[in-house]
Structure formats: C-alpha cells, structure tokens
Amino acid sequence: MDTGAVRCPVLCLSGTDDNLVSLATARATALPYGDAQFWEEAGHGHMILVEPGAEDISRRIAAWIPA
Numbered sequence: 001m002d003t004g005a006v007r008c009p010v011l012c013l014s015g016t017d018d019n020l021v022s023l024a025t026a027r028a029t030a031l032p033y034g035d036a037q038f039w040e041e042a043g044h045g046h047m048i049l050v051e052p053g054a055e056d057i058s059r060r061i062a063a064w065i066p067a
Contacts, residue, residue: 010036011064013057015044037064 010033014026023040030036044051
C-alpha cells in the first residue's frame with residue numbers, strides 16, 4: 001500500500017467486539033501509516049459511532065483532530 005500521499009494525521013479505531021473486522025486486521029490497516037494512532041474501543045462492535053457511548057468517542061475524536 002502506497003501511503004506516501006497521506007500528509008495528515010491518521011486515526012484508526014476498532015471495537016473489541018467487532019465481528020466483521022478483527023482487531024489484528026484493523027491494526028494492520030494503521031501500520032503502513034507509521035505515525036497513525038490506533039484506538040481499541042472496549043465493548044464496541046463494527047458500528048462504533050452509532051452504538052451507545054458514541055457521543056463520548058465522537059468527542060474524543062474531535063479533541064484528537066489537530067487545530
């Protein structure tokens with residue numbers, strides 16, 4: 001995968017209860033980006049941002065985005 005064109009911060013998140021994409025696959029997605037952050041969200045599935053607790057995760061994502 002050529003990630004040379006990506007010049008912005010990269011955040012990958014995955015729910016520990018995701019039955020569609022394993023944590024290993026999600027982590028592997030972040031690896032080519034070098035400085036990418038990976039957040040493992042305990043108790044969440046594949047649809048993290050529409051599950052209970054999404055408001056908190058959304059706020060954390062917004063706080064993570066550089067100004």
